[in-house]
Structures are given as structure tokens and as C-alpha cells.
Amino acid sequence: MTILIDQPELVGEEEKKVLVEENGLVLDGGFLAPETNSFGQTFRAYDAESQRQAGVENFYRINHISQTYDFVQRMREDYGKLDKVEMSIWDCCELLNDVVDESDPDLDEPQIEHLLQTAEAIRKDYPNEDWLHLTGLIHDLGKVLLHPSFGELRQWAVVGDTYPLGCAFDESIVHHKYFKENPDYHNPAYNTKYGVYSEGCGLNNVLMSWGHDDYMYLVAKENGTTLPSASLFIIRYHSFYSLHKSGSYKHLMNEEDAENLKWLQIFNKYDLYSKSKVRIDVEKVKPYYLALIEKYFPAKLRW
Numbered sequence: 629m630t631i632l633i634d635q636p637e638l639v640g641e642e643e644k645k646v647l648v649e650e651n652g653l654v655l656d657g658g659f660l661a662p663e664t665n666s667f668g669q670t671f672r673a674y675d676a677e678s679q680r681q682a683g684v685e686n687f688y689r690i691n692h693i694s695q696t697y698d699f700v701q702r703m704r705e706d707y708g709k710l711d712k713v714e715m716s717i718w719d720c721c722e723l724l725n726d727v728v729d730e731s732d733p734d735l736d737e738p739q740i741e742h743l744l745q746t747a748e749a750i751r752k753d754y755p756n757e758d759w760l761h762l763t764g765l766i767h768d769l770g771k772v773l774l775h776p777s778f779g780e781l782r783q784w785a786v787v788g789d790t791y792p793l794g795c796a797f798d799e800s801i802v803h804h805k806y807f808k809e810n811p812d813y814h815n816p817a818y819n820t821k822y823g824v825y826s827e828g829c830g831l832n833n834v835l836m837s838w839g840h841d842d843y844m845y846l847v848a849k850e851n852g853t854t855l856p857s858a859s860l861f862i863i864r865y866h867s868f869y870s871l872h873k874s875g876s877y878k879h880l881m882n883e884e885d886a887e888n889l890k891w892l893q894i895f896n897k898y899d900l901y902s903k904s905k906v907r908i909d910v911e912k913v914k915p916y917y918l919a920l921i922e923k924y925f926p927a928k929l930r931w
């Protein structure tokens with residue numbers, strides 16, 4: 629059951645309401661989602677005419693044709709070695725200064741802005757969950773795969789929504805039609821509801837399309853982060869919109885996934901709706917995040 633609690637703070641005309649579950653989990657920290665993005669469109673309107681539409685659709689065409697079960701296995705094996713670079717979390721944030729994501733209809737700012745906008749929006753509504761602030765800061769760091777020192781992967785292998793391989797592609801996935809040209813689409817071992825999986829097998833056993841989510845999850849875990857399991861879950865599945873937004877693929881989840889999904893759904897609002905042209909003063913907030921990084925990560929990580 630969820631309870632509505634009035635917040636004394638007034639936001640414009642509206643009074644802030646906070647949704648709290650019986651177990652104390654704050655489902656809605658009072659975040660008021662804007663109706664339109666900085667291009668005047670609703671968020672994630674993949675078919676609406678806009679200056680980014682054609683580029684984004686072309687991105688998904690290539691992504692859907694190229695992500696296969698075999699490809700993901702090879703990438704996980706190669707990048708799982710973490711033998712590319714040694715650097716700190718903050719160094720990586722700075723590398724993302726130059727990265728713009730071609731899959732995103734709502735944002736054309738450098739990625740470091742998005743990281744700080746997400747983290748700061750969470751911090752405002754959930755001041756005591758410092759692990760969630762840091763999760764906001766690092767959730768997209770895997771986009772560093774686009775950087776020359778990481779083999780300069782193409783955008784289709786790094787960004788965009790993610791989905792399972794090894795079972796049928798669900799209709800709720802953005803621009804689903806392009807999967808018809810993916811070899812796995814025609815492979816009977818991979819194109820049924822369960823494919824190579826079984827009921828409740830747990831997402832940990834599911835091979836997701838390769839990109840910044842799974843890579844950053846591997847980096848955080850293998851470098852021994854002390855962040856809680858909900859944080860690792862958020863990092864790993866934040867682009868899995870067909871699950872956390874559309875509710876598809878729930879038959880593959882286990883109980884732990886179901887618990888963690890609640891946090892992911894909270895996180896998603898901040899990840900999506902904090903995207904704006906309002907810049908954060910990096911130097912001002914840097915000391916706070918450096919302290920958090922020190923609390924949850926070693927000084928240097930293997931990437």
C-alpha cells in the first residue's frame with residue numbers, strides 16, 4: 629500500500645506530495661516532471677517530428693540489426709577483462725565532457741551535464757540516500773566506450789535502450805520493426821518467449837544487449853564497489869525501458885529483481901526528466917561527489 633504525505637514546501641501553485649510505501653520506501657520524493665523536453669516535445673517521443681528524430685531512428689535501425697547473442701557474448705568477454713585503462717571515477721566523468729549521445733531524443737548536451745543534473749535532482753528529493761546520488765553521477769559512465777582509448781566503439785554498441793538477447797524481442801521496444809533484419813530474429817533457439825531462459829531465472833542470468841549499462845555494472849562490481857545491490861541493479865538495467873516502463877519480460881525476474889525494480893523506477897524519473905539546458909556549476913558540487921566516490925570506490929579503477 630502507498631500513503632500520500634503532504635510536504636510543507638510549496639512548489640509553484642502545487643503542493644508537493646510524497647508517496648511512501650508501508651515499508652518506508654519513498655516512491656515519489658515529490659519530483660515534478662516537466663511536460664516537455666528542451667526541444668518542446670514530450671519526453672521519449674520517438675516518432676514525433678523533431679530535429680533529432682531521423683538521427684535517432686537511424687541509430688535504432690543499426691542497433692537492432694547488429695546486436696546479436698554472439699556479439700554480446702564476445703563483448704562481455706573482451707570488456708570483462710578490464711584491461712583497457714586505469715583511472716578514477718572522476719577522471720571518467722571528465723572524459724565524458726566530449727561525448728554526445730546520438731540515441732537520445734531529449735538531450736544534445738555533453739554527458740557530464742546529464743550526470744550532474746541527474747545526481748543533483750535526486751539529491752534534492754532524497755537528501756539522505758547518498759548511494760543514490762552517486763548512482764546518478766556514475767550510471768552513464770559506461771559511455772566512455774565511445775572514447776578512442778576504449779576502441780572507439782560505435783554508438784549502436786554503447787547507447788540507447790537495452791533488451792534481452794536469446795529470446796523474442798518484445799513489441800514494446802522502441803522501433804521494434806528493425807529487428808526483422810537481425811539474424812537472431814529468425815533463429816528458433818532465440819525467437820520464442822523464453823528462448824534460452826526459464827520462468828523466474830533472474831535477470832542476472834539474462835544476456836542484455838551490449839552497451840554502457842552492462843559495462844559500467846562490470847566495472848563497478850569487479851573493482852569492488854561497496855554500493856548496495858539496488859545501485860548495481862539501477863546501473864545495469866536503467867536503459868531496459870521495455871521492463872521498467874512497459875512491464876515486459878517480468879517472467880524472467882526473480883524476487884530480488886522485483887525489489888530492486890522499485891528503486892530503478894524511482895531513479896528513472898530523475899534520469900529522464902532532469903534533462904535540460906540548465907547547467908550545473910561543476911566546480912561547486914565537485915567536492916561533495918569526490919567525497920562520495922572515496923566512500924564507495926577505490927581511488928583508481930580498472931576499466
Ligand SMILES: O[C@H]1[C@H](O)[C@@H](O)[C@H](O)[C@@H](O)[C@H]1O
Nearest residue numbers: 729731732787788789866867
Ligand atoms: O538514449 C538514451 C540514452 O542513451 C540513455 O543513456 C539510456 O540509458 C537510455 O535508455 C536511452 O534511451
Ligand SMILES: [Fe+2]
Nearest residue numbers: 767768866867
Ligand atoms: Fe544511460
Ligand SMILES: [Fe+2]
Nearest residue numbers: 742767768899
Ligand atoms: Fe542517463
